[in-house]
Amino acid sequence: MNPSERNLRAVNLPAHWAPDSWRARPALQMPTYPDAAALESALAELRQLPPLVTSWEIFALKQQLAEAQEGKRFLLQGGDCAESFSDCESGLISNRLKVLLQMSLVLVHGLRLPVVRVGRFAGQYAKPRSADSETRDGVTLPSYRGDLVNRPEFTAEARIPDPRRMIKAHARSAMTMNFVRALIDGGFADLHHPEYWNLNWVGYSPLANEYQQMVTSIGDAVRFMETLSGSEVHNLNRIDFYTSHEALLLPYEEGLTREVPRQWGWFNLSTHYPWIGMRTAAVDGAHVEYLRGVRNPIAIKVGPSVNPDQLLRLIDVLNPEDEPGRLTFIHRMGAAQVADKLPPLLEAVRRDGRRVLWVCDPMHGNTESTSNGYKTRRFDNVRGEVEQSFDLHAAAGTRLGGVHLELTGEDVTECTGGARELTDADLERAYRSTVDPRLNYEQSLEIAMSIVRKQNQQTKASPHA
Ligand code: PEP
Ligand code: CO
Numbered sequence: 001m002n003p004s005e006r007n008l009r010a011v012n013l014p015a016h017w018a019p020d021s022w023r024a025r026p027a028l029q030m031p032t033y034p035d036a037a038a039l040e041s042a043l044a045e046l047r048q049l050p051p052l053v054t055s056w057e058i059f060a061l062k063q064q065l066a067e068a069q070e071g072k073r074f075l076l077q078g079g080d081c082a083e084s085f086s087d088c089e090s091g092l093i094s095n096r097l098k099v100l101l102q103m104s105l106v107l108v109h110g111l112r113l114p115v116v117r118v119g120r121f122a123g124q125y126a127k128p129r130s131a132d133s134e135t136r137d138g139v140t141l142p143s144y145r146g147d148l149v150n151r152p153e154f155t156a157e158a159r160i161p162d163p164r165r166m167i168k169a170h171a172r173s174a175m176t177m178n179f180v181r182a183l184i185d186g187g188f189a190d191l192h193h194p195e196y197w198n199l200n201w202v203g204y205s206p207l208a209n210e211y212q213q214m215v216t217s218i219g220d221a222v223r224f225m226e227t228l229s230g231s232e233v234h235n236l237n238r239i240d241f242y243t244s245h246e247a248l249l250l251p252y253e254e255g256l257t258r259e260v261p262r263q264w265g266w267f268n269l270s271t272h273y274p275w276i277g278m279r280t281a282a283v284d285g286a287h288v289e290y291l292r293g294v295r296n297p298i299a300i301k302v303g304p305s306v307n308p309d310q311l312l313r314l315i316d317v318l319n320p321e322d323e324p325g326r327l328t329f330i331h332r333m334g335a336a337q338v339a340d341k342l343p344p345l346l347e348a349v350r351r352d353g354r355r356v357l358w359v360c361d362p363m364h365g366n367t368e369s370t371s372n373g374y375k376t377r378r379f380d381n382v383r384g385e386v387e388q389s390f391d392l393h394a395a396a397g398t399r400l401g402g403v404h405l406e407l408t409g410e411d412v413t414e415c416t417g418g419a420r421e422l423t424d425a426d427l428e429r430a431y432r433s434t435v436d437p438r439l440n441y442e443q444s445l446e447i448a449m450s451i452v453r454k455q456n457q458q459t460k461a462s463p464h465a
Contacts, residue, residue: 013265014320017293019257022250027286029128029248029279031142031149031161039251042163046255051269052122052173053243055260055295061242061272062297064116066325068401069357074113075328075402076104077244077273077359078444079120081436082127085147088172093179094188095409096121097241098197099441101189102211103448109214110452116242116402122176123245123271125169126252127435128279144434148249152434166252173270180241189239191222205442206419210449244299247274250290257294268294275299275330278364281306283313292318299328301361304341308348315354328357330404331389334365335381338388346396360389361404367436370424376437379417383450390454394462405447407439418443 033039067073078100080087096119104115125148134143134154142159144152148169151158183189188196194215205211226232247253247268256270268274274294278301280287291298300314311329319327329349333341349356362385366377386403393400413430414437416422431437439447 014293017289019254019266019290019293021293022254022286022290025284025286025289026282027250028282029145029277030250031145033161033163035163039163042166043251043255046166046170046252049167049170049256051256051258052170052177053269053272055263055267055269057242058267058272058296060240061116061118062325064240064325065273065297065328065357067114068116069324069355071399071401072113073116073401074107074111075116075118075357075359076100076107076405076448077118077120077402078103078405078407080124080408081120081406081433081438082146083121083124083172083176084152084434085125085168085172088175090179092408092410093121093176094183095441096407097180097183097188097409099407099409099444101197101239102441103444105194105218106211106214106445106448106452109218110449111455117239118242118244118273119180120244120404120406122180122243123169123173125172126246126248128246128248128277146248146435148252166249166255169252170256170270177243184239184241189241191218194218205445207442207445207449211445242272244273244275245271246277247271247287247291247298248277248280250286253290263295265295266293268296271296273297273299275301275328277301278303278332281314283310283317288314288317297325297328299330299359301364302329302331302345304333304337304365306345308344311345312348312352312354315349315352315356319354319356322355324355325357327355328359328402330359330361332361332364332404333385335362335384335388337365338385339392342389342392343396346393346398350396350398357401358393358398359402359404360386360400362386362389363404363406363436370427372424372427374414374424374427374431374437376424376427377415379415379422379439379443379446382415382439382443383447386447386451387454390451390458394458403447403451405439405444406436407441407444409441411442412438412440414438414440415443418446 068075104117107115125146127146129143133140136154148165149161257266258269276287281300362382366381370376389400412432413422413426414433
């Protein structure tokens with residue numbers, strides 16, 4: 001069946017599903033809005049607003065993810081832990097885009113594979129929390145749940161869930177997306193001009209030499225091909241960039257769930273590639289119920305407490321037809337646990353013969369607190385979890401098809417280690433995240449380079465694999 005036939009086959013409609021059928025299931029991590037009428041009026045407004053992405057972009061991404069499942073592409077997914085409304089600003093957005101473009105250049109060059117580029121942005125505004133409330137000095141208030149829901153300041157007024165923030169989040173997502181699209185369409189990602197996306201660090205970083213050599217060799221290859229063919233190599237100025245966020249606040253996601261002309265079924269048009277977080281991944285929970293019915297490619301975080309049976313049931317519910325590109329598992333075990341926890345899951349899915357894309361998130365299993373009170377992650381653990389994951393997949397006969405990272409294009413000091421060997425004492429210099437610690441631009445590039453080194457070692461070890 002070719003893809004267009006598949007799109008027209010309405011029998012694929014998931015049984016007993018509607019954009020609001022999640023409401024009959026236990027919905028974890030939802031705020032309690034104090035004013036039901038205000039909530040209804042915000043949702044009514046949201047349902048009228050234009051979508052942020054289109055169904056054909058969603059299908060194009062699904063096709064690329066299907067290729068990643070077959071080992072023909074590598075997924076790079078990255079961005080902030082939590083976007084904030086005040087970070088919707090040109091410098092921050094373009095720097096984040098720059099670091100993702102630089103990393104993808106390193107990966108394309110080193111892995112000899114096209115990269116699927118997906119940002120954690122233009123909608124990453126809702127955060128799961130370990131507790132519903134927070135107590136400071138004897139005062140207890142609702143937890144901050146991301147800018148989509150309330151504000152981070154520790155005051156009663158700031159913490160009240162405000163449904164108007166959904167309208168604001170939609171607008172900020174649209175502005176972010178519009179700016180990213182304009183940059184890309186205007187030639188920002190042009191391979192003839194990698195200097196467009198240079199960040200300041202290129203002038204002084206310990207990694208700069210290696211990166212510059214790569215840029216020079218790509219430039220030589222492009223010019224060589226152009227000389228041979230006597231004309232410009234086309235498409236080097238055009239790339240695809242997709243968006244993703246955690247589909248956590250279900251009333252918001254429902255408001256942007258739409259039907260489109262000439263397609264059967266429903267689409268989440270707030271983002272290309274929504275994912276389900278670890279805390280809301282129960283197979284009979286509201287989040288799985290909601291996402292099983294939309295036609296987007298979807299991802300689900302897999303933590304150390306998931307067992308093989310649960311994983312297979314998730315596949316049954318989320319991808320019953322074994323559709324290529326549909327389902328991604330993002331494992332996030334932590335460097336200390338991955339060798340124990342991952343192999344039984346890989347083995348179960350492989351034995352079952354199901355199609356999934358395996359991606360490693362080396363951030364969320366490696367969070368720790370320093371003695372001076374910062375939430376941080378050690379670079380060696382982040383790199384270690386990715387490297388171990390490559391080996392564990394190779395041993396299980398499966399394939400690691402991508403990475404999911406929290407990163408920024410700024411010179412922050414939130415994760416320790418890396419080429420500059422940041423210590424706990426460095427954290428206070430430039431710690432800006434309101435939620436989880438991100439890799440800074442240099443640590444991000446270093447991860448991309450270590451992925452390439454690891455892959456090349458593996459290819460040398462088993463050249464016919
Ligand atoms: C996140 O991606 O920011 C997150 C909260 O991850 P997880 O659901 O894996 O804990
Ligand atoms: Co996070």
